[in-house]
Amino acid sequence: MSRRRGARLPALPHxxxxxxxxxxSSRINTTVAQRIPGLN
Incomplete structure (x- = not known):
């Protein structure tokens, strides 16, 4: 994930x-990920 962010950030104006x-969204994703057993 970190590699993709670094590659896309320079191209994004915003x-x-x-x-x-x-x-x-990361806060929401973490809570949802904890509820889903497949992601853990």
């Missing part, structure tokens, strides 16, 4: 907004 969405 990297800051993208990071905000990632940080906000």
């Amino acid at each position: 990297a800051r907004t993208f990071l905000r969405v990632l940080s906000g």
Whole structure:
């Protein structure tokens, strides 16, 4: 995941907004991932 972010960030003009969405969605994704046994 980290490699893809580093490769895509320079190409994004709105990297800051993208990071905000990632940080906000990451919290939701972690909680959902914990509920799904397949991802763990």
